[in-house]
Amino acid sequence: EQIEKGGFDHFMLKEIYEQPLAIKDTYRGRLLVDDAIIKMVGVEDNMKRFLNADRIIIVACGTSWHAGLVAEYIFEDLARIPVEVEYASEFRYRNPVITEKDVVIAISQSGETADTLAAIKLAKSKGAFVFGVCNVVGSTIARETHAGAYTHAGPEIGVASTKAFTTQITILTLIALRLARANGTMSSSDYRRQLQELELIPEKVAEALKADKHIQAIAETYKDSRNMLYLGRGYNFPVALEGALKLKEISYIHAEGYPAAEMKHGPIALIDENMPVIVIATKKGHYEKVVSNIQEIKARKGKIIGIVTQGDVSVRELADHVIEVPETLENLSPLLTTIPLQLLSYHIAVLLGKNVDQPRNLAKSVTVE
Numbered sequence: 271e272q273i274e275k276g277g278f279d280h281f282m283l284k285e286i287y288e289q290p291l292a293i294k295d296t297y298r299g300r301l302l303v304d305d306a307i308i309k310m311v312g313v314e315d316n317m318k319r320f321l322n323a324d325r326i327i328i329v330a331c332g333t334s335w336h337a338g339l340v341a342e343y344i345f346e347d348l349a350r351i352p353v354e355v356e357y358a359s360e361f362r363y364r365n366p367v368i369t370e371k372d373v374v375i376a377i378s379q380s381g382e383t384a385d386t387l388a389a390i391k392l393a394k395s396k397g398a399f400v401f402g403v404c405n406v407v408g409s410t411i412a413r414e415t416h417a418g419a420y421t422h423a424g425p426e427i428g429v430a431s432t433k434a435f436t437t438q439i440t441i442l443t444l445i446a447l448r449l450a451r452a453n454g455t456m457s458s459s460d461y462r463r464q465l466q467e468l469e470l471i472p473e474k475v476a477e478a479l480k481a482d483k484h485i486q487a488i489a490e491t492y493k494d495s496r497n498m499l500y501l502g503r504g505y506n507f508p509v510a511l512e513g514a515l516k517l518k519e520i521s522y523i524h525a526e527g528y529p530a531a532e533m534k535h536g537p538i539a540l541i542d543e544n545m546p547v548i549v550i551a552t553k554k555g556h557y558e559k560v561v562s563n564i565q566e567i568k569a570r571k572g573k574i575i576g577i578v579t580q581g582d583v584s585v586r587e588l589a590d591h592v593i594e595v596p597e598t599l600e601n602l603s604p605l606l607t608t609i610p611l612q613l614l615s616y617h618i619a620v621l622l623g624k625n626v627d628q629p630r631n632l633a634k635s636v637t638v639e
């Protein structure tokens with residue numbers, strides 16, 4: 271097992287560090303920047319189904335559901351295709367309206383999640399076209415879907431999903447960009463820029479990982495907290511949810527993710543000097559509005575950990591700590607802002623002496639409902 275961990279203390283840390291390569295493996299052979307082409311067989315072969323779709327319904331659970339939420343922003347923003355994101359467990363039991371004109375995308379790292387599989391079967395029975403995004407090759411979901419694309423992230427052993435999440439976002443970005451070009455939503459110059467920026471993401475993830483030691487020190491300061499709040503807006507709202515889930519599942523600290531502006535509709539009541547608030551406040555994406563949310567937290571003496579773009583000044587003045595990530599396009603920012611949140615959860619759990627790779631009560635894949 272020590273050998274399998276490749277010199278890391280835990281599989282989770284190894285998998286966090288594998289992300290630059292995993293993301294590259296996801297776009298390898300699919301992202302052809304010089305030719306300004308995205309090549310994905312499963313999408314090309316079914317282009318008509320995608321282009322004629324009234325909407326895309328995404329079904330998934332847990333972290334994969336969070337990737338689906340990011341995809342909702344990506345598909346609507348870049349390709350102007352309406353998207354609904356559903357918890358597979360709710361979708362399967364609520365008699366949903368599905369027609370032959372719907373495209374369903376099922377996201378699952380393991381490809382074995384019982385609720386996601388049941389949602390797929392239901393959608394197929396109503397005549398929808400079902401596309402799978404899985405990591406495990408030959409898994410049940412990969413076989414049960416009409417077509418799909420593998421993330422090629424390599425085996426994910428840690429129960430807490432890390433590289434599966436970022437590679438799912440990568441593949442969903444590729445699909446959305448391909449559709450945006452095919453349906454004429456995106457100009458060729460914007461398309462080119464997107465492709466170039468996506469290609470740079472692995473090295474920017476590697477750059478974000480350099481904050482590891484700094485994040486470990488922040489973890490030391492907050493490890494005894496009983497609650498934590500995660501806030502983000504737009505593309506980074508789902509990242510806030512994912513950050514909170516990561517902390518909950520491996521450190522057993524109660525955490526909640528919220529869209530930053532929803533804070534004043536309830537959660538702000540929780541804020542006092544004992545509440546650390548992690549705020550994703552990157553330059554592109556409602557920056558000024560998030561800064562004003564940070565001022566509100568500060569006025570209530572909350573402890574602020576800002577996830578900011580390199581060189582940020584405004585948040586640094588207000589926050590107790592900042593963690594920098596490189597600059598990128600807004601729609602690609604979740605691939606970077608996720609990294610410090612994974613590391614923060616990891617270090618807190620390790621400092622608390624928790625079983626990081628196999629947290630209590632959890633299984634790597636939930637094959638029963």
Ligand code: AGP
Nearest residue numbers: 332333334378379380383430431
């Ligand atoms: C994430 O850290 C969890 N382990 C969990 O939420 C997981 O993402 C969920 O069970 C879905 O699994 P899947 O992607 O294999 O379908």
